[in-house]
Structures are given as structure tokens and as C-alpha cells.
Amino acid sequence: MIASVSGVVASVGAEVAVVEVGGIGLALHCAPPTLASLRVGRETRLAAALIVREDSLTLFGFASEDEKQLFELLLTASGVGPKIAVAALSVHTPEALRAAISQGDLSTLTQVPGIGKKGAERIVLELRDKVGPVSALPVQGGRSMAWTEQVRQGLVGLGWSMAQADQAVAAVAETIDGTTPPVPVLLKQAIRLLGKNK
Known part of the structure; x- marks a missing residue:
């Protein structure tokens, strides 16, 4: 293996x-x-x-052994395949996911594309006792708090300049009304915007 x-x-x-x-x-x-x-x-x-x-x-x-362990744990839940497990790690940090599962926070889990209310309930039921210790600190929004930096780094990694990345992130931020979409969605939106401005 x-x-x-x-x-x-x-x-x-x-x-x-x-x-x-x-x-x-x-x-x-x-x-x-x-x-x-x-x-x-x-x-x-x-x-x-x-x-x-x-x-x-x-x-x-x-990026870390912790992410890998949580990915493998998520796969043990009924109805969760690799695509949904990766989506969960795209939207939330491992700490936020563990806290959501441990506390039965369905609204956090249903922010993941592919996880509905019933799926979230099943994940909590099957994994609550397996997620391990959870930080006592309150988790705020998983990865959504740092989406700007993630999208910026993603764009620079794909070859755009920091100035172009900053411009695209600012433009994407203006389109967000209410709940912040998952990082992959925001990254694709930024790439589309940069493609138009070439």
C-alpha cells in the first residue's frame, strides 16, 4: 500500500x-x-x-497525515465515496469536520457538495465515536474564513501573478451574497474571470 x-x-x-x-x-x-x-x-x-x-x-x-486519516475515516461512513470525502476536506479543515461530526452540527456538514441532511445525519451517527479528540475552541466556518488566501495561492500556483490573483479574488468577493461557496467553486470562478481579462 x-x-x-x-x-x-x-x-x-x-x-x-x-x-x-x-x-x-x-x-x-x-x-x-x-x-x-x-x-x-x-x-x-x-x-x-x-x-x-x-x-x-x-x-x-x-498535505498532512491528519487529512489523510480523516479522509479514510469518512470513507467508512455509508454513502461516502472518495469524491465526497475530498469535497469535505476542500470546504472544511480537519478540525472543523471533526468538531461538526462530534457535535452533530448538520448545517456545517451539509455545506459540503454531495452531503444532504440525511447523509449528514448518517455520518454523525456512524463516526461520532471515531473522530478522536476535538479542540475545545469554537470552529468558525471551517475553511471559509481563509478562502481568499486559498484562491490567491491556487491562482499563483497555476501561473498568474500576485497582482492578477488579488484582482480576481476581489472580483469574486463582490459576487458573494450570503453563504460562501466551496473553495473549488470560487477558484473556478476566479480562473474564468482571469481568462476573460487576458
Whole structure:
């Protein structure tokens, strides 16, 4: 089983990063915050999980061992597949997810694309006793508090300048009315805006 991947970042896309390991390029599906931290041509080390299906072998990469453990824990819940588990880590930090599961906070869990009220209830029921210790500090909005920095880093990682990234983030911020959408949605919106301004 593959537990981690170390090597040079060959490419970074919207959902997948390619890391060169011993002359072989490994494609790792990652959450946007992890992708935003990677730089092409630089060394990286990602915790990894290999998901084996009858017709595919898919590698997932994580910035920390904590994220990987929570990803694997989420997969043990009924109805949660790799796509939803990655989406959960895209929207919330591991700490926020653990707190939401531990406290039965359905509104936080249903912010994740693909998780409805019944799915959130099932996750709480099945994982509440397995999430481990949760920080006593109140969690405010998971990753949503830092979406601007995540989108900015993602754009710079994809080749835009810091000034262009700042401009796009400001434009996207003006479009938000009410609940902040997940980071992947905001990143795609920023990329579209920058594409129009080329």
C-alpha cells in the first residue's frame, strides 16, 4: 500500500497534481488547499491513499497525515465515496469536520457538495465515536474564513501573478451574497474571470 509520495511536482491542475517519483509521474487527486500549496519544479511530500476499485486504481494526496486519516475515516461512513470525502476536506479543515461530526452540527456538514441532511445525519451517527479528540475552541466556518488566501495561492500556483490573483479574488468577493461557496467553486470562478481579462 502507498502511504506517501515524495518527489518533484511536474504539474498542478484544478483537481490533480503530478509528482515525479523515480522517473515515474504519479497523478494524485487532491483538495484545492493542497493543490494551492504545490509549486511546479519544487520537491514535495504528500501523505497518500490508494483507492482500489474493480476497474481503477486512484491515488489521493494530502498535505498532512491528519487529512489523510480523516479522509479514510469518512470513507467508512455509508454513502461516502472518495469524491465526497475530498469535497469535505476542500470546504472544511480537519478540525472543523471533526468538531461538526462530534457535535452533530448538520448545517456545517451539509455545506459540503454531495452531503444532504440525511447523509449528514448518517455520518454523525456512524463516526461520532471515531473522530478522536476535538479542540475545545469554537470552529468558525471551517475553511471559509481563509478562502481568499486559498484562491490567491491556487491562482499563483497555476501561473498568474500576485497582482492578477488579488484582482480576481476581489472580483469574486463582490459576487458573494450570503453563504460562501466551496473553495473549488470560487477558484473556478476566479480562473474564468482571469481568462476573460487576458
